[in-house]
Amino acid sequence: MDDSVGSDRFIDSKLFKVLGGYEGLCAITIAMIFVAFIIIIFIVRIIQYPHLRQQVIDSVIGSTTRSVHTRILKAVVFFLFVAGLAALTVYNVYKMIHDPPKLQPATFEPNTLSPSMLFCPSVETELQFISAYYYDNFDGFDALELFRNNNNFYSLDDGFKIIVGDNGKCHFFDGTLSLKPKDAIGGYYNIQFQSNITSNIVTFLGDTDDKMDWTLLIPEGNVYNEVGIEILNDGGILQYTESRRQVLDGSYTYRSFQTSIIKDTFDIFKVDEQIISIGVIAPKRVIKEVEIPSFKLADLFSSIGGYLSMWVIVAFLFGGSKANPFGFVTRFVFINQDRAKLLKELEKMKDDRNANLNALEKEIDSITETNNPSDQDTLKNLLAKYYVNMEFYENAVKSLGT
Structure with a gap:
């Protein structure tokens, strides 16, 4: 079990994505085996045969057909070229490891997740939670049906709890505990409270994240976790849009919410003066952005290949090698x-x-x-x-x- 978990973590890691996945790892393995094979054979042969050592020396500093000045200059250019190649490789590897990720083009995906919600009274009064329901869509909602036997909704009562913070005593709905169908897309949430006086309700919509602090005056979390805020006059209807950002290693997806009020009162659905109803319309689709490596292994090979093409300058300066039918x-x-x-x-x-x-x-x-x-x-x-x-x-x- 532990091996499986470790394997999954490596697959989701930044290193795995930077190297190009399984294809990149396979290419690296084959290339390393090939290069090691060539180097071992090369070292063994130049030790065995003196004339091969002389060929290597001539290829670096030039043969005796060139003057001493030309041979020295060629050797200097050769070592500068190798040093440049090493520096380029180190720089690109550094970019692969440390460069911040970039984003793939944004896509739309079905919204099957519930938002987390925090409801706080704007005056020193207490709200008494009554019930919360989820509907497949807003058109299927009927306030009177809340008191009848109807299978068109799902109760969300188990997801609510009390949070005391800078906004007083608030009711928190944990979206991760939502009892709505997992494959339900979008939908409509209806939450009801009871209050003996008219009160504005401050509504926060956000993500249930370990770093999210719902006790603050304005709840905050990660830099990518934006919280939507609206003030409803004795209830009302609001809708929200959501954008998601999946981190490079796939370990977490941050959710940001933007809200807008559709109707600031709930008079058309009011069944009791002391009942405050709040409706939240969830979108069918959300925008999703996925982080990808800004510099991958393929980019490294491309950069090195472009640099090696500069070897034509050496051929231009010192001439090309003799025709060689024996490789x-x-x-x-x-x-x-x-x-x-x-x-x-x-x-x-x-x-x-x-x-x-x-x-x-x-x-x-x-x-x-x-x-x-x-x-x-x-x-x-x-x-x-x-x-x-x-x-x-x-x-x-x-x-x-x-």
């Missing part, structure tokens, strides 16, 4: 397998080597706009040094003594 897997993982396959392909090409060389010479001529070079070894060395990455080829051939 990380070939050079660091399946070294022996790919080397054997390469040598096998070279063996097949022995019989038509001359034809391939002629085709290569023609292609080089069309690109470099030069005549057929007389020294093929010079051309090969030129291509290997500046244009074509031949490290894997040369190491594969050297390993077999050819």
Whole structure:
């Protein structure tokens, strides 16, 4: 049971939503496994093979085909770029953790919750609670039916209690204890008190929250818990609108109320001069706002991806790398397998080597706009040094003594 509760709390937590839910956690897990696999292989291979260490050094500071000044500047730019990437990542992670949430577009949802109500006399007199009823809608209400056997209403008497505070002795209706049908939407509340003198009734509508203090002159709670206040002259009818704000971790939904008076007396329904009737019309729909993370994991990846695209500036300043048909897997993982396959392909090409060389010479001529070079070894060395990455080829051939 405890594990289940802990799991539910994590699902509702800010961290879970910031990471993108189950999809984000799955993506992070796969990415971490992949990155760890690459790093381990990389470290093992550069320890095993010295020429790979030299490739890494050349990729950072530049090969010997560049001047010392250029190589130093490239190394400085590279480390500044890495430092910028680290700073950007730290900053974005900080935003993910500490940035205040933003709101989804507001939506409407059915109003199945009862408001909490506080009724206080405006003069030094006492109200005597008589009864409270809930109707599905205002049109179904009939004051005379309160004294007849009618199944169109639900008694709410059990939800009332006395609260003594700055407003004197008040009657409080706890909306969380409402006995109305749970799936009932909106509706109409009729509350009746008895008083021996005419009295204005101060009516407060709010949320039953642990931090709500109903004993204050004007009850207050959380910053998002606004209380609706109206003064009814010897009873009357009011209606309210409600907005709800669900916090990021889903642990609580704050409710704010705004009230307005429809009729400040209840003469049309009065059945006794000493009875004060108060009607509250509940809306069918309420506005709901849901907090969402202002910066999520997907935003972090997008920001880092945009930053990495700036690497083209390094290529612009120092030139691009040589063409490299052999990737990380070939050079660091399946070294022996790919080397054997390469040598096998070279063996097949022995019989038509001359034809391939002629085709290569023609292609080089069309690109470099030069005549057929007389020294093929010079051309090969030129291509290997500046244009074509031949490290894997040369190491594969050297390993077999050819």
